[in-house]
Amino acid sequence: MSDQDIAVLSVATARTRTVPARHDLILEGDVPGPVFVMLEGWACRYKILPEGGRQIMAFLMPGDTCDIQTGSLEVMYHSIKTLTPARIATISPREMHELLENRTPIALALIRTQLVDEATLRAWIVSMGRRDSLARVAHLMCELFIRARNVGLVEDGELELPISQIVIADSLGLTPVHVNRVFRTLRKENAMRVDVGSLVITDPARLAVLAGFDDAYLHRRVIRTVASQ
Amino acid sequence: MSDQDIAVLSVATARTRTVPARHDLILEGDVPGPVFVMLEGWACRYKILPEGGRQIMAFLMPGDTCDIQTGSLEVMYHSIKTLTPARIATISPREMHELLENRTPIALALIRTQLVDEATLRAWIVSMGRRDSLARVAHLMCELFIRARNVGLVEDGELELPISQIVIADSLGLTPVHVNRVFRTLRKENAMRVDVGSLVITDPARLAVLAGFDDAYLHRRVIRTVASQ
DNA sequence: CGACGCGTTGATCAATTTCAATAAACGTGG
DNA sequence: CCACGTTTATTGAAATTGATCAACGCGTCG
Structure with a gap:
């Protein structure tokens, strides 16, 4: 431009x-x-x-x-x-x-x-169709981490999501109770911290492993959007 | 144009x-x-x-x-x-x-x-996240019926999909076995006929009811695309 | 003819939901 | 500043949807 x-x-x-x-x-x-x-x-x-x-x-x-x-x-x-x-x-x-x-x-x-938005929507469909709950949550965390990093929201290698577990459940087609159990696992894996109304991604690399994350789909994606110009 | x-x-x-x-x-x-x-x-x-x-x-x-x-x-x-x-x-x-x-x-x-493609992708996410297998299959059938009708593929009010049940399963995040059982139900409802390698939608209205189909999302959608000009 | 892909059905298994209950955090009005 | 209603997190137990495993028939194609 x-x-x-x-x-x-x-x-x-x-x-x-x-x-x-x-x-x-x-x-x-x-x-x-x-x-x-x-x-x-x-x-x-x-x-x-x-x-x-x-x-x-x-x-x-x-x-x-x-x-x-x-x-x-x-x-x-x-x-x-x-x-x-x-x-x-x-x-x-x-x-x-x-x-x-x-x-x-x-x-x-x-x-x-x-096109970037469409790629993200397709990735969601893949997650919802063929990934179990653990990989699904972990994959979403990876996506949000990378997107947030691209707009400068990541500090000290950590990302705080101002989002409740209910919101995550409603985005992944899961139940809040089950999402809670998945986060318990992720916490045990030291991949995340969980507070009321806030999720902190502390080890995105660990999450990527758990998610089977194909970082190609977002890693190389176009970073700048109309708005960030 | x-x-x-x-x-x-x-x-x-x-x-x-x-x-x-x-x-x-x-x-x-x-x-x-x-x-x-x-x-x-x-x-x-x-x-x-x-x-x-x-x-x-x-x-x-x-x-x-x-x-x-x-x-x-x-x-x-x-x-x-x-x-x-x-x-x-x-x-x-x-x-x-x-x-x-x-x-x-x-x-x-x-x-x-x-934009139309994105709307379709979002509708898929809704189906995969919050609809059970019957509504999911029925909803997809409705979508395909309407899209096909818009490009003149529907004859005598029926649409023949040259698609196997395996393909449907892989698009909905279900198992071929389970999709088969769903189609048995749809057949009993007289909404579809099922042959090898081909699905025939005979009663889209019935399907729409079973799917809880919000025909707004595709009914009024832009019909002409770049290609069909 | 034989291998293969697809449809079909039954039996069993397992992931996730549902139901239920408690507790902690938060916002609001008094 | 406190009481109270609301939202969220958490955990356990039971229920259920859909997956998995297995087998068979059938049509097609090389």
Whole structure:
């Protein structure tokens, strides 16, 4: 992207706002509005099923964008909720349209970030389909560690996730009680520390072994996204 | 897209080739080459795990495109294999680059198809995480029915899938044995017929009920893709 | 003809869920 | 600052879904 593209992007994301934890940014059934760019904090995409269960489909951390839907899908098929207090930038549909129409490099960057997102979704499907609960949890921990490291969230080789075990359960298709038992194992392996409302990854290498983690899928992935430019 | 855009696309996809069933179009670890566009036949994205299990992450049918990776991801994290004899068009990386750089409407169309693909991947995650085996199979049947109908593959209200139960099992994270038992139920419900190497969806409405199918997620989805233009 | 892949069924096994109960941490209003 | 309601973590025991193991029939293809 040219300096000018970056400048335009900076202007578009200049308007930020803060939202509290557990706040829905958009709900299933809503017509997609502005594009959100996470600047601080964590959020997730999720869907509530008729029987009451919740399935989380993605975690959003700083640098991630949500809802490029603009003009494409009529309504949201899932909701997005903050997991922590967050600061987000919003780009109006009009601005977004203008950006995509007249700034080819930005459109191409968006295509690349979508490819990365798709790769992540596919990796989740592999985990949910063919990995047992231990490998599943460990694999997710690895993914989050690497993504977080790419945006500078890892300190002293450790990552603190401001996330409850319930959230992990809802993202892996497991039960909170079972996730708890898995974390007990991971703790015994000295791979993690577990506190209320917070998980600390202390030994990602150990986790990678337990997960059978193919670091190729994220290690070499495109690090910079539209938002982090 | 303008007439000219469509003309350029037609030229780019004019060169077609046929491949037999069970033929790998690209393997995990390969450097992405040309973009494939399915014109006839079925294929799937899949990954083989160290322990030998296979997980299918997507079904590709006429109109779908594979591997826009060009210039973005260094290597493939999964493979793509034909399930039936197929005819495909290929667009060279050079052509693709040219298309994306100079044909904004085409790039925007690509963004939209990626959004649809992402929505499908998320729906799979929901199924794998929170639906039992019966709803899972039924939901997949609904998805395939609607996608196939959108590209004119449904005849007399029925869809014949040239797919084995093993393939279904590998896409849903189930066992072939168990999938077989589920199909027995679906057959009893008169929702499907089952032959060797072929599944026939006869009553999609019944399937939708069994699946708790939220037809919003695909019903209103963007039907036309880059390829079907 | 024979090997192989696929569908089918039965019997048993095991991973994960469900149910239940307790305790610790947190936020809120008084 | 405390009481109380709520959320989360934790553990045990029982129940269940789906996996695993095993066997057989059948059609296809070389």
